[in-house]
Amino acid sequence: xxxxxxxxxxxxxxxxxxxxxxxxxxxxxxxxxxxxxxxxxxxxxxxxxxxxxxxxxxxxxxxxxxxxxxxxxxxxxxxxxxxxxxxxxxxxxxxxxxxxxxxxxxxxxxxxxxxxxxxxxxxxxxxxxxxxxxxxxxxxxxxxxxxxxxxxxxxxxxxxxxxxxxxxxxxxxxxxxxxxxxxxxxxxxxxxxxxxxxxxxxxxxxxxxxxxxxxxxxxxxxxxxxxxxxxxxxxxxxxxxxxxxxxxxxxxxxxxxxxxxxxxxxxxxxxxxxxxxxxxxxxxxxxxxxxxxxxxxxxxxxxxxxxxxxxxxxxxxxx
Amino acid sequence: xxxxxxxxxxxxxxxxxxxxxxxxxxxxxxxxxxxxxxxxxxxxxxxxxxxxxxxxxxxxxxxxxxxxxxxxxxxxxxxxxxxxxxxxxxxxxxxxxxxxxxxxxxxxxxxxxxxxxxxxxxxxxxxxxxxxxxxxxxxxxxxxxxxxxxxxxxxxxxxxxxxxxxxxxxxxxxxxxxxxxxxxxxxxxxxxxxxxxxxxxxxxxxxxxxxxxxxxxxxxxxxxxxxxxxxxxxxxxxxxxxxxxxxxxxxxxxxxxxxxxxxxxxxxxxxxxxxxxxxxxxxxxxxxxxxxxxxxxxxxxxxxxxxxxxxxxxxxxxxxxxxxxxxxxxxxxxxxxxxxxxxxxxxxxxxxxxxxxxxxxxxxxxxxxxxxxxxxxxxxxxxxxxxxxxxxxxxxxxxxxxxxxxxxxxxxxxxxxxxxxxxxxxxxxxxxxxxxxxxxxxxxxxxxxxxxxxxxxxxxxxxxxxxxxxxxxxxxxxxxxxxxxxxxxxxxxxxxxxxxxxxxxxxxxxxxxxxxxxxxxxxxxxxxxxxxxxxxxxxxxxxxxxxxxxxxxxxxxxxxxxxxxxxxxxxxxxxxxxxxxxxxxxxxxxxxxxxxxxxxxxxxxxxx
Numbered sequence: 070x071x072x073x074x075x076x077x078x079x080x081x082x083x084x085x086x087x088x089x090x091x092x093x094x095x096x097x098x099x100x101x102x103x104x105x106x107x108x109x110x111x112x113x114x115x116x117x118x119x120x121x122x123x124x125x126x127x128x129x130x131x132x133x134x135x136x137x138x139x140x141x142x143x144x145x146x147x148x149x150x151x152x153x154x155x156x157x158x159x160x161x162x163x164x165x166x167x168x169x170x171x172x173x174x175x176x177x178x179x180x181x182x183x184x185x186x187x188x189x190x191x192x193x194x195x196x197x198x199x200x201x202x203x204x205x206x207x208x209x210x211x212x213x214x215x216x217x218x219x220x221x222x223x224x225x226x227x228x229x230x231x232x233x234x235x236x237x238x239x240x241x242x243x244x245x246x247x248x249x250x251x252x253x254x255x256x257x258x259x260x261x262x263x264x265x266x267x268x269x270x271x272x273x274x275x276x277x278x279x280x281x282x283x284x285x286x287x288x289x290x291x292x293x294x295x296x297x298x299x300x301x302x303x304x305x306x307x308x309x310x311x312x313x314x315x316x317x318x319x320x321x322x323x324x325x326x327x328x329x330x331x332x333x334x335x336x337x338x339x340x341x342x343x344x345x346x347x348x349x350x351x352x353x354x355x356x357x358x359x360x361x362x363x364x365x366x367x368x369x370x371x372x373x374x375x376x377x378x379x380x381x382x383x384x385x386x387x388x
Numbered sequence: 389x390x391x392x393x394x395x396x397x398x399x400x401x402x403x404x405x406x407x408x409x410x411x412x413x414x415x416x417x418x419x420x421x422x423x424x425x426x427x428x429x430x431x432x433x434x435x436x437x438x439x440x441x442x443x444x445x446x447x448x449x450x451x452x453x454x455x456x457x458x459x460x461x462x463x464x465x466x467x468x469x470x471x472x473x474x475x476x477x478x479x480x481x482x483x484x485x486x487x488x489x490x491x492x493x494x495x496x497x498x499x500x501x502x503x504x505x506x507x508x509x510x511x512x513x514x515x516x517x518x519x520x521x522x523x524x525x526x527x528x529x530x531x532x533x534x535x536x537x538x539x540x541x542x543x544x545x546x547x548x549x550x551x552x553x554x555x556x557x558x559x560x561x562x563x564x565x566x567x568x569x570x571x572x573x574x575x576x577x578x579x580x581x582x583x584x585x586x587x588x589x590x591x592x593x594x595x596x597x598x599x600x601x602x603x604x605x606x607x608x609x610x611x612x613x614x615x616x617x618x619x620x621x622x623x624x625x626x627x628x629x630x631x632x633x634x635x636x637x638x639x640x641x642x643x644x645x646x647x648x649x650x651x652x653x654x655x656x657x658x659x660x661x662x663x664x665x666x667x668x669x670x671x672x673x674x675x676x677x678x679x680x681x682x683x684x685x686x687x688x689x690x691x692x693x694x695x696x697x698x699x700x701x702x703x704x705x706x707x708x709x710x711x712x713x714x715x716x717x718x719x720x721x722x723x724x725x726x727x728x729x730x731x732x733x734x735x736x737x738x739x740x741x742x743x744x745x746x747x748x749x750x751x752x753x754x755x756x757x758x759x760x761x762x763x764x765x766x767x768x769x770x771x772x773x774x775x776x777x778x779x780x781x782x783x784x785x786x787x788x789x790x791x792x793x794x795x796x797x798x799x800x801x802x803x804x805x806x807x808x809x810x811x812x813x814x815x816x817x818x819x820x821x822x823x824x825x826x827x828x829x830x831x832x833x834x835x836x837x838x839x840x841x842x843x844x845x846x847x848x849x850x851x852x853x854x855x856x857x858x859x860x861x862x863x864x865x866x867x868x869x870x871x872x873x874x875x876x877x878x879x880x881x882x883x884x885x886x887x888x889x890x891x892x893x894x895x896x897x898x899x900x901x902x903x904x905x906x907x908x909x910x911x912x913x914x915x916x917x918x919x920x921x922x923x924x925x926x927x928x929x930x931x932x933x934x935x936x937x938x939x940x941x942x943x944x945x946x947x948x949x950x951x952x953x954x955x956x957x958x959x960x961x962x963x964x965x966x967x968x969x970x971x972x973x974x975x976x977x978x979x980x981x982x983x984x985x986x987x988x989x990x991x992x993x994x995x996x
Contacts, residue, residue: 121826177821178648194826196647200817203511207953214951218944225940262952263886266959269948270893273941273963277900280940284933312907316900319848323841323896327889330840332833334503338889 081306081354082299082362088355092244099251108254111261112197114211116162116204118176119197125190127153136187140180151333155194162201211265218272219243230283237360238279241352245275249345258337267338271345274320278313278353285309286358286366298367302358310354317350390980393972394866397873403486403497404872409442409454410461411483412468413625414476421796422451426476430468437467454483480643481625498876501884501958502820504834506827507642508650511818512611514635519607519812520600526708526727527554527578527593533728534574540567548592555583556591564589577602604635607812612637615814618654632953637814647821660704660805662734663696665745665776671695686749689773696747696773701737706730710805712798720798721790722775724805731785738783748775748789748805775801834888841892842868849899853906855995859981860902863973867898870969871962881965884958894966900937901974905930906996919994923986927979934975942967 112119122128130147133156137145142160150157160176177196184191199207219239227235249271253260285305293301321343328339414430416422427446430453434441441464442454455461461480468478484497502509524547531554532545541559548555558567568580568591577599583590595603612629615637619627628640644650666683674685674695687693709725726734738746752770777789789801822830845864849857871891875881909926917925945967948960986994 123825177819178651192823192825193821194823196819196821198816198819200513202513203817210951210953214947214956217951218947221943221947222940225943229936262955263889263959266886266948266952266956267889269944269956270890270959270963273944274897276940276944277897277937280937281904281933284936288929308911309907312900312903315852315903315907316897319845319899319903320893320896322844322848323837323892326841326844327837327892330833330836331889331892332830334830334885335833335837335889338886342893 078300078304078307079310081303082359085355085359085362089359092352092356095248095251096244099247099254102251102254106254106257108250108260109257110208111259111264112159112199112204113262114204114208114260116199116201118160118162118199119195120158120177120180121150121155121194121196122158122181122184122191123155123194124188124192125154128156130156132187133158133184136183137180140183142176142180155333162199162204207262211262214265215246215269215272218269222272222276226280226283230287231366233361233364233366234283234287234357236364237357238276238283238353240360241279241349241357242272242275244352244356245271245345245348248348249341252344253337253341258340261337263335264337264341267341268345270342271349274342274346275349275352278316278349279357281312282306282309282353282358283361286361290367298362298365302362306354306358313350313353317346320346390977394870394977397866397870397969399490399493399873400495400877401869401873403484403490403495403876406485406487406497408482408497409485410458411455411481412453412461412464413479413481414451414453414468415449415479415620416476421794422446422449422476427451433467434464437463439464439467452481452483454485477620479625494877496876498872499882500831501882501887502640502642502827503822503885503955504827504831504883505642506822506824507640508644508647509818509820510639510641510650510654510816511632512615512637512639512654512814513817514608514611514637514814515812516604516607516635519603522812523595523603524554530575530728531556531571531593533732534570535567538566538570540570542567543588551592551594553592553594556593558589558591561589564591567591608635608637611812611814615639615654636817643824647819651816659751660707661700661749661751662702663698663700663747663749664741665747666695666697667744669695686747686771686773688771689776691773691776694747694773694776696749701746702726702730702733704805706733707805710802712795712802714795715788715790719790720793720795721788722798722802722805723786723788726785728785734783734785734787738779738781741779742781743779745776745778747773747777748801750774830885834885837892838868838888838895842895845895845899849902853902853996855985856902856906856909856982859978859985860899860906860974862981863902863977864895864898866977867966867970867973868895870973871966874965874969875962878961881961882958883962884955886955886959887962890959890962891966894963894970897941898966898970898974901930901934901970902978904934905975905978909994909996913994913996919986919991922994923982927975931975934971938967938971 128149130149134145134147137143137147137158144161146159148157149155158180177198181191181193181196219242222242223235223239226238246268249268250260252258253264258264282305285308286302289301289305289308290298293304296304324339324343324346327335328343331339414422414426424446427444430451431444434453439460440456441460442456444454445452453464455464465478465480486496490496528545528547532542535542535545535556540563542563543557543559545554545556547553556567558564564582568582571578571580571591571593577596579594579596581592581594583592608631612631616627616629619629619639619641624641624644626642628638630638632638639654641650666680669680669683670678671685671693674680674683675693679685679695682698683695684698685693685695706726706729707724708727708730709723711723713721713723715721750772775789777791842864846861849860849864851857853860868891871894875883905926908930909922912922912925913919942964945960945964948956949964952960
């Protein structure tokens, strides 16, 4: 079976300017959303308490809210989680004057007690408590992880290919990350540690795509004698398009499986990756290659080092 | 070779097929050892209660009894329960039912994270500020005593917060040098300088960076020791108490649902008291309720009921360190170091009591279920005599307790002595509790997602690449087995929900290598190469692309692992393992199958 039967080279780069504009609009949109709406940071990053409770019957949110009020948690948010029988209660971090926040630690247990008193079918599914200082640290760590990943990848690609490709692929990665996180901001989906892991996986995936395309561009620069840079990039993109599509499809398939079956806790993860795969596929075609082209990549830049490296690499790793 | 590696992978993932036996675990507490006698009495209890069991095992630190079902497990716990007394903990456990021959090669099932098993995760922070405070206070006390002892007169000795030092103000200049030499001789790890900015005769004593590090490490290690002790008391089957970063401790208690109780026990405060044994009092009379007014009866004791004087000779906060070692006859002993104040007290106290017996009482305050008028939980004081020894001579700052039993018991006594002098309090900064139903649901959801995703990819590849698709599918299945095998092999690797997500993602991305190769082969075929050539070129030219693409993703995974915590780490592990195994199965594995199927034959067209 053949999904795409491409006889002619598609002129991808002809709409380069348009795609650039689109990317810039998307990025600006993402930033605008960060500014105005911000991110719906999850408990991992804000600190606070969270209690997930399930009941035998549909839960009466109103009643739970009044119980919470009685207990003195007026700022608690009570909402259904996944199904009408499951309830998620969130509490902002309690800032105690003294350092021994003994009370905030016991909050979860106290709430469970009063909920069981209200309805004895209430069963605890999970209780989470994250201290405010830990939340801040996790946010810092997450940002640091992302930056380190980008820099290490930049170095590797620059060593393995050429700085223009490196810059192109890292811009593509940054592009994907910003737009994916932007989507979470626009839709107001909770951004927690698992989603952060997903965003970092998007980096890995998108990079995979970009490398495959760049590899082919490099190969064609060496192999094909005629044609300017734009043409060669178009040829390379056409040649790799069918692979790009198939890998995206298989990855999207498993992510759909995860979204459908994986349960509530993994939903954000699946959404982030699914969207990231789409954006990553687009960016490896348009962002990475157009930037390399825009920076004036040419045959001479790739010739000497590459031939030697590729051979050496193969000798060393073949069984 | 390919087959061999796959076989090893399959072998190590095999234990996951056997499941787990419900089991009862008995372990000793506070130095009590489990031995064949204890095992016999446990087995007898089970026989009396008519509970049949699969197998009983005795290892150095625990007895494990495998039962046929979880009903029996609960009954068995009740039957064994209290009969063993306070020195033993009886806990419910799930023991992997791995056959002995697999265990012999070190194979075992995957370790599941708390989000899949259910349980509590605490992150505790050691209050380093307090730890440093205590050390400075200690320094001030010690220096005062030392200078007084050497008759070097000082004006003040106090902590200098701004300079992170202890400031010693002397009365005359000639004393500067002797004072410095004295302190340098007695202590290590301090830098002592004259304060040139002051007009008096002042010395600044600072901790060296190593000393500071040592102090902080000590504070963390001490807390870990104490938490371990308490966790054992909770009767959790496979607890984890581990240091994380500079000043944090991770505590994971699988299967524990009652977090309130767990927190109380972990947060209990402990102290020690040294008291004289009341040798004049009549123990027998005391046991019948006639306790002499000067004394107190301790029934909870390592050495049987004992009558102690009410007067406290020394409290545990003077203990600086305690460790176990061997004396000159090769018998275990416990070495105790006191601070200078404690040394003086001890010395004064033991001077008149040589030949008498002294006991160490371990006191813990635990919250009870009862509340007082203000709704606060009442504290219950639990006292236990952990050692009774004869005072052989006048004791000073350093002394030892010998004859306290086996080496394990001496070690435990040292731990408990240190516990009485907790230098830094801890507080919980993060808590995650997962109920058992949610854990099981997470496992089911994860498994379903893996199966569905795996199935979809298999079908897609089969339709799209026909026979070659089949080859890729075999490789994918092998990859899945390898991931599980490798995960089971690595001791520290646990499977978490994000980890399962990582496996699912790997399934989707692992076929990428095959897609790259197959697309190459198709291209070569379109360029009118012979099938054999096409296969050869396809594999060769796709290789460097695959390597590049995977190495970069691997970099991302490694960084995730290095920087991330908790769920991120779980995801990074499976992603990294998945990349490594998929490289192997997708390139080497499929090549082997392709060569075996199509190699060396004349073929006109390929099913691709």
